[in-house]
Amino acid sequence: MTTPQDAIAARRKLTNRLIAGKDARRLAPFLASDVKVIAGDGSLILGAADVLAAFAGQFADPDFVAYVRTTTGVELDAEGARAAERGTWVGTWRTAGPQSGAYLAVWRKVTGQWLIESELFVTLG
Template identity: 70%
Template structure:
């Protein structure tokens, strides 16, 4: 049987792959419709539609390469329905140094599938 940590790790790996593929609409099933995301620059995105639109805008930037999130730990609540994932993220663009930092994601289990309820990204290195 797959552990919640393994299921979340697999979903994170798949989102990294989809971001590298630059097809924003394919990310929609990974987000709760009411997701809240605080981006590395401090901007607030409310709802899956707004998050997907932000990805789409970045994917249209010809210099954008990808975001890669690498999980360092995932903790599951006692009911097995919520999780906190923390790790490091890196954003890459052609011709500029990578940006990177720390992230925290809240996952929740809905109809047997883990979806992202909220994410916080903190930019710690702007690649200057």
């Protein structure tokens, strides 16, 4: 049986592949409708529609290559319904140097599936 930690790490790896494929619509099943994202520059994005629109905007940039988030740990709440994922991220563009940093994501289990409830990205390099 797959542990929640393994399921979340697998979903993160899949989102990395979807981002590399540059199709924002395919990310929708991973986001809670009320998702909140604090981007690496400190800007706040509220709601799945706006998060998907932000991805679509980046995907339209011909210099954008990908974001890769690497899970370093996942902790569950006592009920097993929420989890905190922490890790590192790297963003790459063809004509600019990479950006990187740390992230924390909150996952919520909804009808048997883990969805991203919120994410905080901190640009460190």
